[in-house]
Amino acid sequence: MITRYSRPDAVAIWSQETKYKIWFEIEAHAATKMAELGVIPKESAEAIWANGKDATFDADRIDEIERTTKHDVIAFLTHVAEIVGEEARFLHQGMTSSDVLDTCFAVQLARSTDLLLGGVDRVLAALEVRAKEHKYTPTVGRSHGIHAEPVTFGLKLAGYHAEFQRAKRRLITAREEIATCAISGAVGTFANVDPAVEQYVADQMGLAVEPVSTQVIPRDRHAAYFAALGVVASSVERLAVEIRHLQRTEVLEAEEFFDKGQKGSSAMPHKRNPILTENLTGLARLVRSAVTPAMENVALWHERDISHSSVERGIGPDATIHLDFALHRLAGVIERLNVYPENMQKNLDRLGGLVFSQRVMLALTQAGVSREDAYAAVQENAMKVWRGEGVFIDFLKADARVTLPHDELEALFDLGYHTKNVDVIFERVFGEG
Numbered sequence: 001m002i003t004r005y006s007r008p009d010a011v012a013i014w015s016q017e018t019k020y021k022i023w024f025e026i027e028a029h030a031a032t033k034m035a036e037l038g039v040i041p042k043e044s045a046e047a048i049w050a051n052g053k054d055a056t057f058d059a060d061r062i063d064e065i066e067r068t069t070k071h072d073v074i075a076f077l078t079h080v081a082e083i084v085g086e087e088a089r090f091l092h093q094g095m096t097s098s099d100v101l102d103t104c105f106a107v108q109l110a111r112s113t114d115l116l117l118g119g120v121d122r123v124l125a126a127l128e129v130r131a132k133e134h135k136y137t138p139t140v141g142r143s144h145g146i147h148a149e150p151v152t153f154g155l156k157l158a159g160y161h162a163e164f165q166r167a168k169r170r171l172i173t174a175r176e177e178i179a180t181c182a183i184s185g186a187v188g189t190f191a192n193v194d195p196a197v198e199q200y201v202a203d204q205m206g207l208a209v210e211p212v213s214t215q216v217i218p219r220d221r222h223a224a225y226f227a228a229l230g231v232v233a234s235s236v237e238r239l240a241v242e243i244r245h246l247q248r249t250e251v252l253e254a255e256e257f258f259d260k261g262q263k264g265s266s267a268m269p270h271k272r273n274p275i276l277t278e279n280l281t282g283l284a285r286l287v288r289s290a291v292t293p294a295m296e297n298v299a300l301w302h303e304r305d306i307s308h309s310s311v312e313r314g315i316g317p318d319a320t321i322h323l324d325f326a327l328h329r330l331a332g333v334i335e336r337l338n339v340y341p342e343n344m345q346k347n348l349d350r351l352g353g354l355v356f357s358q359r360v361m362l363a364l365t366q367a368g369v370s371r372e373d374a375y376a377a378v379q380e381n382a383m384k385v386w387r388g389e390g391v392f393i394d395f396l397k398a399d400a401r402v403t404l405p406h407d408e409l410e411a412l413f414d415l416g417y418h419t420k421n422v423d424v425i426f427e428r429v430f431g432e433g
Helices: 008-013 016-036 042-052 059-069 072-084 086-090 097-133 153-178 195-205 220-246 275-288 291-296 309-335 341-348 354-366 371-386 392-398 406-411 415-419 422-430
Strands: 138-143 146-152
Touching (some): 008 097, 008 309, 016 097, 016 195, 042 072, 042 086, 059 072, 072 097, 097 195, 097 220, 097 422, 138 153, 146 153, 146 354, 146 415, 153 422, 275 309, 291 309, 354 392, 354 406, 371 392, 392 406
Antiparallel strands (some): 138 146
8 A cells, every 4th residue: 555545434444443442441341351261359340441441552562572572462452451450360251352353353354334325425526416317318339349320328327326336235145244353362252251242352352252262263255355346346347447538539438627737748748648547557557456366365274374464464455445445536537527519429420320320220120121131231331431432321222122102211220229328327326217
């Protein structure tokens, strides 16, 4: 993670200060329940909260201790004892390091997902506004990058809105799956810590109880979580790539907003480049780079090893912070997107009506011509237009194989025919006509 591609709220979740605060809360909540169960003195649990709740844990001091202990949780507990005093001896009773680390990681991922959901909501809101704005703005649909048949720009955006609705559901599911708590002790048997402690800590931290934690929370959960982030990032990239194509000089149907004073090139003053959406393509690659390591973290040795730990220290903050930034950047692009309906119409007309070729072919089959003969007749005349030899409808009218009356033939070149079901699609996506 680098500052250039991060928002403060997302970074704060992964700060040392936040991490140590969560660690303390986990330990202190566990102590509260242990006191209720009679495992430790009640006054000791109260003292732990009283002395540590508003404390500032010194990351430099913890690092200093860890240089000797070579163990981060022990270093933290040693520092807590310096703040809390002798009552700190009752912390971490029957617990193991992973109880703290894994539960904290779950809290950080859940909080990060809440930010991601906010980003998706902003993208959805922007897409809805712009889709409805251009609900009936005609443009050409493309397959393989080649003109196909007419659509509307609103329909394009409605499709992305439906995709980000799915992205939201994926993130909700991923959050639910990742937000689990483990306070089960060494190898997960609860031999030295009562299961009631785990339930209490889970409730206090807004988590569910992990059914079986073998000292660690099973990493299939994390694999599914980062896979979900990867899919959302791919949706970000798909829309970004569409905008990049639409901004190409030869197309110029839509364009990133170009601010006053902005410069496109150090060498060429005329340039207006799609730098934001190109950046989104790169960020999507970074988010997806977390998926394979997360998958490989699933297979740990026996009840636990730490081969996953170094990986997660990187992919946890990096993937969530980058995706959070990307979602808000994408929303900003959509909100300020320059749309050029005149260029859309010009490009739609560029092939002189070839985009209506299917309708002509189908009309011929309805008039009694075989599909093979109809296809051949329409294609041969279309290829003349591709070669720049003339006008499509004129060739059709002059072809004896095209048996349709000229007025019926002309009626087939009707743009409205291709947009007649826009309301149906919008109702599916937005719940209204």
